[in-house]
Amino acid sequence: MKKVIFMGTPDFAVPVLERLLQEGYQVDLVVTQPDRPRGRKRILTAPPVKTAAEAHDIPVFQPEKIKDNYQEIKDRNPDLIVTAAFGQLLPKGLLEIPAYGCINVHASLLPKLRGGAPIHYAILEGHQKTGITIMYMAEKLDAGDIISQQAIDIADQDDVGSLHDKLAKTGADLLAKTIPDIFSGKAKRIVQKEEAATFAPNIKREQEKIDWKKPQQQVYNHIRGLHPWPVSFTTWQGKILKVYRAERTNRTIDQAPGTIVDITETGIEVAVAANQSLLLTEVQPAGKKKMSAADFYRGVGSNMSAGEILGNE
Template structure:
């Protein structure tokens, strides 16, 4: 098929890479404009653009896709059979949705109608779900409300972080997309309406979502820590300085002599890290990042900052 590909992050680049090596023809790659990134705010291309450049594919980076007649005319002139969208970052207008012979399809990282929206993987982890999956759907004008073409379930391990679960999901994307494209082209695809009554939404992740409340349960805090990797990263304070928490494990601890206030450091675990009391249970902190420093094993932080039992992390 003649394909226009729209996507931006690394997960989208992996899908594009497999399409490039398939029998399909990539007419054009559309991705977000180059943006400032990192501490130095260096102008950086998206992973999708980098891959497209490597393969000398035509690239478009419109600031807007709605009310952009020049961009629409370009897409129309390419006469695509289908547009494939993977985490592009912009909502397509009806004129683009209706342009290709077979419409526009999207790979969404949840089992729709659950977790419609911008951050399905993070919210899946934040809510402690045991399973999720990939959905290939036909795009319409709604927010992830289009008809379902294919789905595949994926089980979640208790220590999966956002990058780990993203990789786990998108390992399945190529085979699922291949099946969907074959069925679409042959006219055998089934388009299943979503049940809106079962829908939930995964809003954009904000920096505030990284704030740890030690009065929550160990499980809730652990889920927040793994969901907030790699941004904004879960955070607390130690001696009034920001401390980012990159890794943790639920810890079963049999303490003698009563309970501790949430946020209290109750044990140092040699070569691993430190254990913190929560509103319900205990959490072993395994990887941290002190203010202005690089990520490090939590035990290195303990040694370097002379962390003591009974010190507290504020709520």
């Protein structure tokens, strides 16, 4: 029986680990990031992959910096290392340990969208398709040789949450089909075209702010491309207003971008570029919980007036 070590951290990696176990592979160790404080109360919380590993009684290793501490992996002498959204680059010494190499399940069609936020950027940039790439790992970020790929469509209503779930399942399925070829020596090695590479770095706070001067589709993509995390925002009366969901309208309006056109139980209509508008349907005012447009209208909505400008601050 070939020995496998799995390395992953967030929810995306859990179906991949579960599929390895379902396929009967001997997972000797799970490597994940250390427990981190989460939420407003900063409660120390285990990564989802750790929780999954413990449910299967698999030993867990949580190094702060893998490049400085991987003796535990070396001691187990794995035949194959499988990673999925682990969150750290693997050093050369670690990459050279397994006889069958280190492979990564990446949530894009490489060489497009290398980096830590490929699902977000696929929506933010308005892509029609994305997918999963299984690749041999290299010292350079997401630049190793491609073994297999599977494309999926991005629906117009998809957000990061729904696309994440589709890709996690696709990644698990493709891995199950790919590993036998690796162990049998039939796996392909397709060199990535560097000139075609694009990047998807982790989202920064300043990227979360909505630019109402952009076209309707771009603003719509921005909102769903940051939902359910880290969530887009604008400002209203000097305070943060988070925007979770929005819908496009067919109305032609003549207000400047960012202007509140109307407030009703169906949503807050806001002007964008080219005489178009968006209807904000789920928001979170400062100091309040996330709420539907109807709840906003019945509550704090009376403090909002048509003609106000969002995002000026």
